[in-house]
Structure formats: structure tokens, C-alpha cells
Amino acid sequence: AQKVTQAQTEISVVEKEDVTLDCVYETRDTTYYLFWYKQPPSGELVFLIRRNSFDEQNEISGRYSWNFQKSTSSFNFTITASQVVDSAVYFCALSERGNAGNMLTFGGGTRLMVKP
Amino acid sequence: DADVTQTPRNRITKTGKRIMLECSQTKGHDRMYWYRQDPGLGLRLIYYSFDVKDINKGEISDGYSVSRQAQAKFSLSLESAIPNQTALYFCATSDFPATYNEQFFGPGTRLTVL
Numbered sequence: 001a002q003k004v005t006q007a008q009t010e011i012s013v014v015e016k017e018d019v020t021l022d023c024v025y026e027t028r029d030t031t032y033y034l035f036w037y038k039q040p041p042s043g044e045l046v047f048l049i050r051r052n053s054f055d056e057q058n059e060i061s062g063r064y065s066w067n068f069q070k071s072t073s074s075f076n077f078t079i080t081a082s083q084v085v086d087s088a089v090y091f092c093a094l095s096e097r098g099n100a101g102n103m104l105t106f107g108g109g110t111r112l113m114v115k116p
Numbered sequence: 117d118a119d120v121t122q123t124p125r126n127r128i129t130k131t132g133k134r135i136m137l138e139c140s141q142t143k144g145h146d147r148m149y150w151y152r153q154d155p156g157l158g159l160r161l162i163y164y165s166f167d168v169k170d171i172n173k174g175e176i177s178d179g180y181s182v183s184r185q186a187q188a189k190f191s192l193s194l195e196s197a198i199p200n201q202t203a204l205y206f207c208a209t210s211d212f213p214a215t216y217n218e219q220f221f222g223p224g225t226r227l228t229v230l
Contacts, residue, residue: 004158006158009156033216033217033218043204043223043226044221044224045206045224047221050218052216091158091159093158095216097217099217102147102210102212102217102218103161103164103174104159104161104217104219106159106160107158108156108157108158109158
């Protein structure tokens with residue numbers, strides 16, 4: 001069974017601080033996919049990144065970076081020089097390749113508040 | 117135009133009422149999903165459909181039913197709404213085979229049951 005844990009339910013930082021959102025997952029599949037979504041106060045889900053289990057390269061996109069470590073089953077998300085617009089709920093999700101339904105399992109989310 | 121649309125976007129109803137949430141997609145995907153979001157619990161799968169004749173229960177299907185009227189339409193019904201069904205509901209679609217199991221989400225429907 002697949003499981004995703006986001007232990008940080010809420011994080012508060014001051015603008016320009018760096019912040020890391022943790023994601024730990026469990027899976028028995030050898031091939032799987034990990035995702036991060038952003039949910040701003042307006043409520044929609046914004047896709048941020050997908051990572052395949054066979055690709056452990058870290059990724060950077062502007063102020064965003066992701067650290068994927070299979071050895072610790074973690075897929076952490078770092079925002080550098082945070083801004084007020086980064087305030088949102090962030091979800092980590094997992095889908096196993098062997099899951100016939102393409103089901104996504106979500107973590108409980110981390111609410112990030114960036115104060116000016 | 118949005119690829120996955122949901123109607124209504126917001127709905128307030130009373131306990132015991134029947135309500136239907138609708139989802140339409142123009143992505144041409146075979147697979148469609150309904151999720152429910154509650155604070156601290158992330159999104160949980162209610163029902164999913166592989167095609168018009170194939171509907172499956174998800175993690176939390178009790179109290180809900182669905183109808184897949186066409187490839188592009190997937191409706192979620194609450195036969196007799198109760199307050200603990202107050203939540204944010206998302207519809208999603210997925211292609212098959214999906215290269216990376218990606219799902220594409222609608223904007224969400226905020227439902228309040230009084």
C-alpha cells in the first residue's frame with residue numbers, strides 16, 4: 001500500500017527566508033511517481049513537479065528546488081527567498097506504476113505562511 | 117478554455133437534500149476521478165471510472181454515488197447530504213496508458229452542508 005506523510009502541518013516564515021517542506025513516502029513498487037502540488041487560497045490545485053523513481057536527479061526551477069532521495073524515501077521541496085505569494089497549502093503525492101487505476105495518494109498537506 | 121470544468125463552483129445545501137456535482141473534460145481522457153479534500157487529510161479518492169461502463173469505489177465511497185454519462189462527463193451525487201460531507205471536491209482525469217500516472221484536476225467545488 002502506498003502512503004505519503006507530510007509531518008509539517010503548518011510553517012510560518014518571514015519573507016526572504018528559505019523554507020523546506022518535507023515529504024516521506026512508502027511504497028512496495030519499484031517504479032513510482034512523486035508529485036508536488038500548490039493550493040493557493042483560491043483553492044485550485046497547481047501542478048509543480050513530477051519525479052520518476054528511476055530519476056534521482058534533483059531539480060531546480062527558479063526559486064524552487066526538489067531533493068529526491070530514494071535511500072530515505074523522501075522528496076523534499078525547498079523555496080529559496082520566500083515571497084508572500086508563496087503562501088499556500090502544498091501537497092506531496094505518490095502514484096505507483098503497478099497501480100492499475102493511476103491512483104494518487106496524497107499527504108495531508110503543509111500550510112505555508114510567508115509574512116512580509 | 118479550461119480542460120476540466122466543475123459545476124457548481126460553490127454550493128450551500130441543507131441536511132437531507134440531494135445534490136449533484138458535475139465534471140466535464142475536453143482532454144479526451146478515458147479515466148476520471150472524484151476526490152474529497154478535508155483540512156489535514158489531503159485529497160482522498162471517492163470514486164473512479166475507467167470508461168462509461170467501468171466504475172469503481174475509492175477509499176471513501178460511502179454516502180456517495182456516481183454516474184459516467186459519457187467519456188467527457190462524470191457526476192458525483194450525494195443522495196442525502198449530511199454536514200460531515202462539507203468539503204472541497206475535485207474532479208480529475210487521466211489518460212491511458214498514462215506515461216507518468218499524471219492526473220489533471222478541475223478547479224474544485226466547495227460544498228457546505230448545513
